[in-house]
Amino acid sequence: MKIARLHGFKDICYPETEKLRLVESSITDVFKRFGFSEITIPILELSGVYSTGLGDTTDIVQKEMYTFETKGGEWVSMRPEGTAGVVRAFIENSLYRKSPVTKLYYSGEMFRYEKPQEGRQRSFNQIGAELFGSRDPLADSDIIAMLWLAITELGLSDHVKLELNSIGKPLERERYKESLIEFLSPKKDSLCENCQNRLSTNPLRILDCKTGACREVTSDIPFSIHDHLSEQSREHLDALLFSLREKSIPYRLNHRIVRGLDYYTDTVFEVTTDKLGSQNAVAAGGRYDLLVERMGGPQTPAVGFAMGVERIMLLLEKTGTRRNSPGKKQIVCVIHIGENARGVAVKIADGLRKKGLRVETEYENKSLKSQMRKANRTGATYSVIIGEDELRKDLFSLRNMKTGEEKSFPLKKLADLEGHGDFRKLL
RNA sequence: GUGGGUGUAGCUCAGCCCGGUUAGAGCACUUGGUUGUGGCCCAAGAGGUCGCCGGUUCAAAUCCGGUCAUCCACCCCA
Structure with a gap:
């Protein structure tokens, strides 16, 4: 029997460990200034935490989780992302009773059974933040400002762009999906093979497709998600954009952004780069006002995001950005x-x-x-x-x-x- | 899950197409270059089952088949 590391897993040795820790502390330092405090949660959870949290039709849940049965006969999964576990902990520890707003951050390894490639391993580190208890656009704005400051202090603000969108509430999204299907079905033949399938499974993703043909078709769509948003959602978005401008945060509104996880409502955003091949997202997040309730907690609005630590390190390396190491120890x-x-x-x-x-x-x-x-x-x-x-x-x-x-x-x-x-x- | 590339020294790689002397280079490492002094330079040394298994051949790192690993792209996502 060969003793070797698992496919898609990595050992991190000395100089890199140092850089990793430096990146982490640079980020969490910003989080603390925004009043976030750390929470640690288990790497292993009952599989239900993720299937109801992320939505059991998502790719992550359907084919990317490390799931197995314990000796006790419980089905458990290694965490593929942080939010669902944090929400579970938020509910289980009754944190909503302790103060009206709860600001948490976490940092740790996530596991997804995917085929590895540049910027994508089967185990990777994420640092994320979640803000519970406010549905005000200023909360979205605050959390995006925090993400942007973390990116800026890493020295990466010139190498990434911040894109955001509103995907409204589930009902609004359904109506949008219907109009999309209606519009795209006649043009089905000009879509790529993948998107022809998506038309029935996940029409929103077609907007995200990179192939030229699909881009052409979708650029002709005479309406956008914004036309389907409720007044409330639209006002939320407007207030958020206004606040971001006040803070001079260079965002780009991109109505093609859709996220892979079910739990988002209204605001979604991504920090992307064109320097890491196809794994272009270094951070992403959004608002998820329905998730806490869906997981058995009290109605609690929330916003959050996660950053991919390895991707940030790759980007730092590729762009030659040097973090000023805090005075080499003598x-x-x-x-x-x-x-x-x-x-x-x-x-x-x-x-x-x-x-x-x-x-x-x-x-x-x-x-x-x-x-x-x-x-x-x-x-x-x-x-x-x-x-x-x-x-x-x-x-x-x-x-x-x-x-x-x-x-x-x-x-x-x-x-x-x-x-x-x-x-x-x-x- | 689908397609393509690559596996030779600790690291980066050459050699492979056109089989044939002890398989090479650079960096790193060790030890020296007069008694107890670093960086530069010079010299010597150590270090390799040529991913693995099988086949062809008098002969395989080199050709063929398989296998494993890894990377990239699709997909998906952080």
Whole structure:
């Protein structure tokens, strides 16, 4: 039996883990400023959480979930997205009783059984935010502003665009679907094979089709979803757009946007890029006023979104956007020459670490030259050198790796050091 | 689920079409280049079941079949 990682799964090793954490904290830092607090929820839920949450006709539920039966005979699924679980937790912990508005964010791994390709793995990280308890357009506006600020602080605002739309309430959408079918059916033959099927399964998606032929047909449609919106939905959209303009958020209204999940009502939006091949969405979300009730909670309006962490990292890489890493931590190398010095070096390293410094040492009895090379490679700013000479006189040599200056000091001086700044005073 | 590409050293790849000496390069790694000093340079060294299985052949990294993995596109989505 071969021991290997599952198809579509990834290990993340050192420099990337650092970047991942940096991206995460950059994003969640913005969320906190908007008053969102973290919630963690299980990776595994009863399958019903997702089938009633996302809608059991959606692709995600129908063919992309990792679903299996437990020993106890329950059907469970690994989470394919965050919202349904958060809503379940929101209801189950009666968070709606604690304050009229609840603002939550989450971050973690999601699982979907899809064929992997660029920007799409079977397990991937999402950071998302959900705002419960307000149906005011200003809530939509706030959450979009938060998403946009997170994107901006990542340095990506020039590489993505924000598109939004209103898809109204289910009834309005049904009527729109009907008109679409009515309009498109006579022209069925000019649609691509896929869209001919969609005509009966999911006509809204035809608007999203990228093939030229379909685009041509759909561009002739003399009406849009907006013509089918209720007055209430239209006012909601107008107020949202007004607020976004007030905040100078560069949105584009795109009536072709439809989302793959059933739970959206009125506002939907996507942050997309043209730099990641066909996996072009880096973040997406919308309003879902009916979901909480559908999952057994009290009537509660809500808006939220999720960001794809790996896609954001890919985009950062492709666009050469550097996140300014928060001041590289200073490194000290403790170098030893000779068998006797080794033990002393280890003790010194230990002492310095207790003072909060990052310290590297060599375990083996290696040459000074090789230890210096290593110090250089690890990017040490200072080296502490303990050799036979130093040992004899109770000294240590301190070398500034940048300037090459080197001086000796009494060993007990190390005990008085308070952090890295004190090295700088010495040399 | 459907189509196409690619699997050779830790990494990036050359060699394959036109089978034939010990399978290569760059980067990285180790050790040296006078006694205890890094970055540059130089030298040496280590490191490979040529994805796997089978076939053709005197001979296969190279040709053929299968298989697995991976990437890309469709689809779907973050």
